[in-house]
Amino acid sequence: MPAVGVLALQGGVAEHISILMQLGCDVKEIRTPDELESLSALILPGGESTTLISLMNRWKLTSPLRTMGEDGFPIFGTCAGAVLLSKEIDEKEHEITQNSLGLADVKAVRNYFGRQTCSFLESIDVTGLPEPFPGVFIRAPLLLPLADDVEVLSSVEDGPVLLRQNNLWLSSFHPELTPDCRIHRLFLENQGILKRSG
Amino acid sequence: MKDSRKEGTWEAKKGLAQMLKGGVIMDVVTPEHALIAQEAGAVAVMALERVPSDIRIQGGVARMSDPDMIRGIQEQVNIPVMAKCRIGHFVEAQILEAMQIDYIDESEVLTPADEKYHVNKHDFSVPFVCGATNLGEALRRIGEGAAMIRTKGEAGTGNVVEAVRHARAVTGAISKLRVTPVQELMTIAKEMGAPYDLVKYVHENGCLPVVNFAAGGIATPADAALMMQLGLDGVFVGSGIFKSGNPEKRARAIVEAVSRFDSPEVLAEVSRNLGEAMVGINISTLPDEERLANRGW
Numbered sequence: 001m002p003a004v005g006v007l008a009l010q011g012g013v014a015e016h017i018s019i020l021m022q023l024g025c026d027v028k029e030i031r032t033p034d035e036l037e038s039l040s041a042l043i044l045p046g047g048e049s050t051t052l053i054s055l056m057n058r059w060k061l062t063s064p065l066r067t068m069g070e071d072g073f074p075i076f077g078t079c080a081g082a083v084l085l086s087k088e089i090d091e092k093e094h095e096i097t098q099n100s101l102g103l104a105d106v107k108a109v110r111n112y113f114g115r116q117t118c119s120f121l122e123s124i125d126v127t128g129l130p131e132p133f134p135g136v137f138i139r140a141p142l143l144l145p146l147a148d149d150v151e152v153l154s155s156v157e158d159g160p161v162l163l164r165q166n167n168l169w170l171s172s173f174h175p176e177l178t179p180d181c182r183i184h185r186l187f188l189e190n191q192g193i194l195k196r197s198g
Numbered sequence: 199m200k201d202s203r204k205e206g207t208w209e210a211k212k213g214l215a216q217m218l219k220g221g222v223i224m225d226v227v228t229p230e231h232a233l234i235a236q237e238a239g240a241v242a243v244m245a246l247e248r249v250p251s252d253i254r255i256q257g258g259v260a261r262m263s264d265p266d267m268i269r270g271i272q273e274q275v276n277i278p279v280m281a282k283c284r285i286g287h288f289v290e291a292q293i294l295e296a297m298q299i300d301y302i303d304e305s306e307v308l309t310p311a312d313e314k315y316h317v318n319k320h321d322f323s324v325p326f327v328c329g330a331t332n333l334g335e336a337l338r339r340i341g342e343g344a345a346m347i348r349t350k351g352e353a354g355t356g357n358v359v360e361a362v363r364h365a366r367a368v369t370g371a372i373s374k375l376r377v378t379p380v381q382e383l384m385t386i387a388k389e390m391g392a393p394y395d396l397v398k399y400v401h402e403n404g405c406l407p408v409v410n411f412a413a414g415g416i417a418t419p420a421d422a423a424l425m426m427q428l429g430l431d432g433v434f435v436g437s438g439i440f441k442s443g444n445p446e447k448r449a450r451a452i453v454e455a456v457s458r459f460d461s462p463e464v465l466a467e468v469s470r471n472l473g474e475a476m477v478g479i480n481i482s483t484l485p486d487e488e489r490l491a492n493r494g495w
Binding site for chain 2: 008009010011012013014015031046047048050051054055058059079080091110111114115116117118119120121122123136137138139156174177178
């Protein structure tokens with residue numbers, strides 16, 4: 001099985017790698033366009049979205065990643081990674097003029113829940129998981145679907161927090177910050193990269 | 199709000215620092231600086247009234263910044279905003295928490311308010327970062343609730359030597375602890391003055407339980423990449439940016455250097471033509487009472 005790539009410019013890279021390795025995947029850190037060759041899927045980790053956007057542009061990753069996403073390549077963005085995938089980016093307090101990959105028909109509202117003192121842990125129900133998942137939300141965005149084929153896989157009281165649009169997965173929480181591998185497994189199984197267990 | 203929602207948990211405090219990894223946190227004194235930092239790709243800014251090199255020159259008691267000044271910076275940028283309180287000054291910390299600051303730096307750069315005790319950081323829902331010169335100090339701060347550690351290099355000198363010393367002291371002690379027989383751990387905990395359970399954690403996992411950044415004296419992209427290659431998770435840059443000839447360009451170059459710290463070709467490219475670096479101070483000429491690393495216990 002080809003390796004799963006993790007964008008390794010900034011953010012929670014090691015945490016995703018550790019979960020993917022627990023699932024038996026080969027993992028490759030991605031910093032340059034050459035490294036995008038022969039991957040099975042790509043993870044865009046959490047971090048600071050303004051930093052990630054600027055570094056992706058600087059190291060010429062934005063346009064190849066956009067092409068891959070448009071061609072149906074499986075990409076999972078967590079938190080800031082989900083912001084990068086979204087077509088629209090909004091914020092409660094500030095004017096935002098970020099340009100992102102703009103692949104998924106989703107509007108990401110940055111820092112929706114407030115500043116760091118409002119970051120939280122909440123047990124969430126996820127379609128496809130029999131037991132609830134421990135969601136770690138850190139200065140998290142809310143993810144609003146803009147098209148009919150965007151499926152909501154999990155919501156909190158405030159709105160959707162896990163979405164899927166065909167090859168694109170977006171979470172506003174950090175599945176990599178818990179030892180629980182189930183969300184990563186769900187993504188990889190759904191995209192035909194891991195065989196379904198049981 | 200759902201009953202199961204828990205704010206200010208250890209996961210959330212430690213988690214924000216994990217999201218800052220591979221990034222640069224910049225000292226800023228005005229909203230304009232903060233915007234330059236954000237546009238250059240900083241992962242967070244540290245809002246303060248005077249950068250450390252000015253505190254050194256001007257002297258006097260250095261305190262928490264004016265809330266209005268911090269508010270101005272919070273309104274300007276959407277990246278996390280950090281601010282400093284004095285060592286042991288838990289009321290300054292309460293004020294910063296009330297202002298919804300994203301991270302508090304209990305910092306030796308300000309004049310200490312308590313000569314014996316640091317803030318009990320478990321009392322707060324806002325996370326704290328603290329400086330450490332060695333592993334014992336790092337584990338004491340984590341024991342008090344710090345969710346992020348940084349080196350305590352000599353801020354405001356533009357000289358990276360102390361940050362390197364602290365980074366090597368911490369990583370060297372971690373490697374040693376990793377291979378130490380379990381039987382010896384309690385004695386080591388006693389000698390280090392560190393909580394036993396944290397000593398045991400480091401022995402079992404070969405790393406600190408929280409993120410570890412470099413701080414103090416970082417002035418060039420090469421300094422920043424050096425700290426990353428020494429195994430730290432990210433860097434704080436204080437006076438090094440806004441006391442240099444071309445802050446915008448230098449800020450961007452340091453961000454790029456940290457993201458590609460293991461590529462000498464990239465480092466050569468980003469280090470070109472940055473203008474004057476900050477002048478810097480030779481630390482061996484600093485009298486002991488002016489050395490910030492000696493503050494905190």
